Amino acid sequence: MEDLVESILDYIRSDYTDYAVMLNGEWGSGKTYFWNNKIKKKIESMQLNGKRYTTIYMSLYGISNLEEISKKIFIETTQLMDKNLRKFMNANDQRTIPEYAKTGIDMANFFGVTQNGDKVDYAEFFSTEDKVLCFDDLERANVDVIDILGYINNFVEHDHIKTIIICNEKELATKLKSSNLEMKTFIATYLLDKQNELNKTDKPIVEKIQNKIEHVFDKANDYERIKEKLIGETFEYAPKFDYIINGILMRYEDNPDLIRFLRENTGYIISTFNKSGTKNLRILKHALNDFKKIYEMVNKSYPNTNYRVMQTMLIFTIAVSFEIKAGKITKDKFIHIKDNEEYKAILVSSRILMDNRQFYIKEFDNNYYYNFKSEYRFFKFIEYYIRTRIFDMKLFKENMETIRNTVDTENLPSYKRLLTEEYWKISDDQFDRVINEIIEDIKEGKIVLIDIVKLFAYFSYFSRKGLIKYDLRTLKSVFLNGMNIASLSSQYCYNVEEELGKIAIEEVAEDMEDILKHFHTLNDQLLDKMYKEKAEDIMKYIPMKMEQFYERFDKECMEIPIFKYYDTFQLFQRISCASNEDIVLIKEKLLDRAERYTKKIEPEMKNIKQLKQVIDDYLKGKEPTIKIVMLKEFSKSLEYILDKYKISFMPKKEDKIEETK
Numbered sequence: 001m002e003d004l005v006e007s008i009l010d011y012i013r014s015d016y017t018d019y020a021v022m023l024n025g026e027w028g029s030g031k032t033y034f035w036n037n038k039i040k041k042k043i044e045s046m047q048l049n050g051k052r053y054t055t056i057y058m059s060l061y062g063i064s065n066l067e068e069i070s071k072k073i074f075i076e077t078t079q080l081m082d083k084n085l086r087k088f089m090n091a092n093d094q095r096t097i098p099e100y101a102k103t104g105i106d107m108a109n110f111f112g113v114t115q116n117g118d119k120v121d122y123a124e125f126f127s128t129e130d131k132v133l134c135f136d137d138l139e140r141a142n143v144d145v146i147d148i149l150g151y152i153n154n155f156v157e158h159d160h161i162k163t164i165i166i167c168n169e170k171e172l173a174t175k176l177k178s179s180n181l182e183m184k185t186f187i188a189t190y191l192l193d194k195q196n197e198l199n200k201t202d203k204p205i206v207e208k209i210q211n212k213i214e215h216v217f218d219k220a221n222d223y224e225r226i227k228e229k230l231i232g233e234t235f236e237y238a239p240k241f242d243y244i245i246n247g248i249l250m251r252y253e254d255n256p257d258l259i260r261f262l263r264e265n266t267g268y269i270i271s272t273f274n275k276s277g278t279k280n281l282r283i284l285k286h287a288l289n290d291f292k293k294i295y296e297m298v299n300k301s302y303p304n305t306n307y308r309v310m311q312t313m314l315i316f317t318i319a320v321s322f323e324i325k326a327g328k329i330t331k332d333k334f335i336h337i338k339d340n341e342e343y344k345a346i347l348v349s350s351r352i353l354m355d356n357r358q359f360y361i362k363e364f365d366n367n368y369y370y371n372f373k374s375e376y377r378f379f380k381f382i383e384y385y386i387r388t389r390i391f392d393m394k395l396f397k398e399n400m401e402t403i404r405n406t407v408d409t410e411n412l413p414s415y416k417r418l419l420t421e422e423y424w425k426i427s428d429d430q431f432d433r434v435i436n437e438i439i440e441d442i443k444e445g446k447i448v449l450i451d452i453v454k455l456f457a458y459f460s461y462f463s464r465k466g467l468i469k470y471d472l473r474t475l476k477s478v479f480l481n482g483m484n485i486a487s488l489s490s491q492y493c494y495n496v497e498e499e500l501g502k503i504a505i506e507e508v509a510e511d512m513e514d515i516l517k518h519f520h521t522l523n524d525q526l527l528d529k530m531y532k533e534k535a536e537d538i539m540k541y542i543p544m545k546m547e548q549f550y551e552r553f554d555k556e557c558m559e560i561p562i563f564k565y566y567d568t569f570q571l572f573q574r575i576s577c578a579s580n581e582d583i584v585l586i587k588e589k590l591l592d593r594a595e596r597y598t599k600k601i602e603p604e605m606k607n608i609k610q611l612k613q614v615i616d617d618y619l620k621g622k623e624p625t626i627k628i629v630m631l632k633e634f635s636k637s638l639e640y641i642l643d644k645y646k647i648s649f650m651p652k653k654e655d656k657i658e659e660t661k
Contacts, residue, residue, distance in 0.1 A: 004235055005038050011233065012043055012053065012132060012162050019232030020156045020163035030244055030281045031166050031237050032136055037247065039164070043132055051130040053162075058134065060141040066151050073133075131161055138167035145172065149226045156230060165231070185209060238279075245269060248285055258295050262288070265311055268372075272315050275367050276322035287321035290386060297391070302400045309403055312374045313382065319368040320386050333360055334383045339402070343378035347498070373502050375416070376403055414438050415447055415455060419502070423458065435459075435468055442478060445485025449519055449526075450493045450500075452483050456515045457503045472511055480518055492526040528565065535566040542586075543578035553589065559597050561604035568610045572618070576631065583630045587637045594641045605645050612638040 011021050025031045035057070043053050058072045133155060141148055155161040192198050192208055245266055252259040262269065273284055291314055298305050298313070320334070337343050346361050369377055381395040406416070414437035417426070426434055438455060441447050447455070456479045462468045463475060470478075493499065538557060541549035553562075563571070575583060593601060615635045622628050 004237070005042060007233075007235060008039055008164065009042055009046070012046065013048060016160065017162065017232070018157050018160060020152065020165055020230055022169075022227075022231045022234040023164060023166045023237050024169045024234055025166075025237030026279045027168050027171065027282070029237060029279045033244070033247070033281070034237060035134060035136070035164075035166060040134075049129075053130050053132055055132045055134060057136065059136045060143075060148065061137040062140065062142060063148075064142045066143060066147065069148070069151060133161055133163045134166065135163070136166040138165055139169075139172040146226060149230055153226070153230050169234075244281060248281070248288065252288075252292060255292070255296070257299065258292060261295065261310065262314075265314055268311060268315055269318065272318040272368060273322075275370075276319070276326065278322060278326045280322075280326060283321055283325045284318065286325070287318045287386075290321065290382075291317045293391065294382060294385070297396065298400065301397075302404060305400075305403070308374060309376055312372075312377060313379060315368060315372065316377065316379055317382055317386070319364070320383055323364065324387060334387065337361075337378060337380070337383075339380055339399070340376050340378045347495070375406075375419070413441065415441055415451060418458060419451060419454060431467070435462070439470075439478065442482035442486075445482055445488065447482070447486060448493075449483055449486050449490045449522055450496065452479060452486060453512075453515055453519045454499065454503050455479075457512060460511055476511065476514060479515060483515075483518060483522060487522040487526065490522075490526060492530045493523055496520075496523070531560060531562060532565040535562050538562070539566050539571060539574060542574040543582065546578065546582050546585075550585070550589075558593055559600050561601045563601075563607045563611070564604040566607070568607055568614055571611060572614045575634070576618070576627075580626050580630045583627070583634055587634045590641065591637055594644060598644070602645065605642065608638055609642055612642070 008021060008023075011017065023031055023035070040055050040057070043055055046053050056073065058069065060069070063069060133152075135148075135152060138145065138148065152163060152165065156163050189198070189209060197208060198205065249259055249262050249266075252262060269284075269288075276283075294313060294317060295310070298310070323333075337346065343361070347365055365377065379399055381392055381399045384395055385391050414434040418434060418438065438447075438459075442452060442455070456475070459468065459470070459475050459479075460472060463470055463472055534556065538549060538552050541552070575586060578586070612635050615631055615638070619628060619632060619635070
């Protein structure tokens with residue numbers, strides 16, 4: 001940054017210039033801050049040929065005609081002529097006139113109110129050698145850019161005033177091409193029609209219109225021509241974030257706890273900013289300001305909140321701010337997520353079930369929480385605050401109570417503390433107590449299976465490092481027995497790989513193999529238990545509540561071998577009591593399912609074969625009725641499905657030959 005400042009100062013120091021310089025950078029990247037805090041101060045501290053330079057800054061944001069620019073320049077220069085105004089500004093350390101004050105001065109002049117009878121010092125007014133003009137927000141003016149640059153050129157070429165133009169050329173180029181596009185298209189189409197070009201098929205009509213627009217209304221080329229004449233040098237503003245973050249954090253010096261926390265976590269602030277893929281410092285400033293309120297509210301109502309939770313809140317506040325305010329997503333992406341548990345459930349469905357509807361949430365989590373382990377990663381009250389600008393106290397208290405009861409250190413079970421905090425943050429005088437409490441919880445089966453597996457990785461590591469008194473053989477026995485007890489109350493774990501990825505131990509021991517093998521056996525049993533309960537719950541709707549059956553079957557059972565987990569004879573009794581129409585509908589669903597999810601439902605084929613046999617035994621000797629005919633058709637469909645599996649998974653001829661060898 002210092003090299004950039006010196007380059008601009010070299011331009012100011014030059015004896016004679018007939019060109020301006022441009023400072024180009026993205027919106028929100030801190031160009032105006034850089035001008036105010038670096039360039040302006042340096043210029044005004046310079047003294048050349050016995051004179052000090054004075055800067056005159058003007059934002060062109062919203063300017064609708066060139067006269068407004070002239071007014072702004074005049075009002076800015078009145079402080080050089082009005083002694084009382086200058087005296088007031090010096091006494092109050094005021095460097096520029098506020099916009100509302102300029103309006104008052106302008107109206108006072110309009111109504112003939114004099115400025116304390118002071119007369120204009122024309123010698124000072126006509127002097128241009130000690131003035132530097134700065135025009136900001138060129139791309140945001142409502143006047144034709146070409147006209148503005150022509151206007152500025154008068155100061156540069158004729159008066160040789162040092163002039164700096166601050167803008168975002170990327171947005172400027174977009175504006176030049178897209179302005180009055182409807183009118184340009186109409187005129188281009190009219191001209192092509194007059195030239196008998198519309199009916200020719202040598203080029204697509206869209207390409208012809210585009211070419212004609214560029215030929216007739218080529219503002220971009222006009223801009224390049226006047227820029228070449230006016231702008232002598234263009235400097236790219238690419239700020240070093242480490243330098244800027246200190247300036248941003250300075251505004252929180254009146255809150256010692258907050259600024260200490262922010263400085264301790266500067267790395268996370270920078271990392272999250274970089275992961276946003278933008279260079280918009282303005283959004284970051286707003287995000288940190290939002291976090292100030294969040295931090296103060298948490299400290300006031302829930303003191304001693306877990307430090308890791310506060311770090312996650314900081315990352316989440318910045319991340320959601322960029323996602324929403326940078327226009328990367330629509331605001332409704334987070335609306336329907338009600339809490340952290342639902343957020344984690346969506347991650348599971350997107351990763352395990354490959355649910356592309358939740359692809360954005362998965363990408364959000366992978367991006368902003370990469371290499372950051374935290375049990376609690378979604379804060380509804382923060383998302384709602386950023387999205388609506390309303391700090392909902394009810395939401396806040398609900399979230400914080402959940403955090404306090406499940407994550408926060410003061411109320412956190414020892415095993416959760418070990419899994420969510422870096423183990424080295426546990427003090428020496430607390431370590432033995434934490435270890436003993438975890439062992440007792442494992443022996444009593446109070447911890448879910450997947451967490452027991454993760455804990456074993458830590459305990460194995462502690463044992464090898466001599467931090468605990470248990471040897472590996474004893475540990476393995478305790479953990480295996482604890483897993484057996486825990487399996488009676490645990491739920492099936494879908495996202496095994498994701499959960500194991502949270503282990504914050506680099507040296508995972510080989511003795512994990514037995515623990516993992518036993519876990520997978522128990523987890524498979526839990527899956528069978530879950531599917532059995534699901535089958536009982538869904539099949540009970542046949543035949544009395546068929547609408548509920550169809551809805552849940554379509555949503556929950558199409559891709560899982562649900563018939564493996566339900567008694568064949570009970571299923572036949574239910575189907576045989578259903579209406580003829582429902583028998584046909586169930587048959588069609590089974591056929592469709594076998595076509596679409598052949599491999600996934602293969603494990604249920606043994607029961608499907610048994611169901612066919614039960615139906616065939618029932619049909620023997622029965623007189624034809626519509627229901628009997630429908631059941632026969634049902635049996636034929638089951639036979640078709642079974643034959644399909646013989647064809648689909650029959651070993652190839654060459655495989656059979658290989659087996660006989």
